[in-house]
Amino acid sequence: MIKKHLIYKKDKWNMLTVEVHGKTLILREISDQWGEECHTFLSRPEMMHWAEGRFSKEGFDGTEEERETILQAFKEV
Template sequence: MLNIEVNGKSIIVREISDQWGEECHTFLSRPELMNWAEHRFPKDKFDGTEEEWETMMKAFREV
């Protein structure tokens, strides 16, 4: 599960999983967030349809 929070100039992303607990990432710009998202969820290794991947990337762009 991902939780994204905009706090002033920073964007805070919390990845929460049963296996690893909580991991927090802080970004200072939307391009930095998008770069992370594209590397964290590469299209060719995504466990889902291309449509689901596109929906997820669209959600990141709308932050």
């Protein structure tokens, strides 16, 4: 069974989802700038490491509250 988690969705062109396939986590990031990027992780700690780098305080284009909401959604996967 595949379980899909929505991390965020601004519109149909800007969203991030995580699908859980057993122990494998497949992250799909869709943006109007870059198209679709797909990342495969073999563990939650590996995915969290990526997420913390991708949504770092220095590089995040948004409020700290939005950033915390996104990281919390990752933790709930």
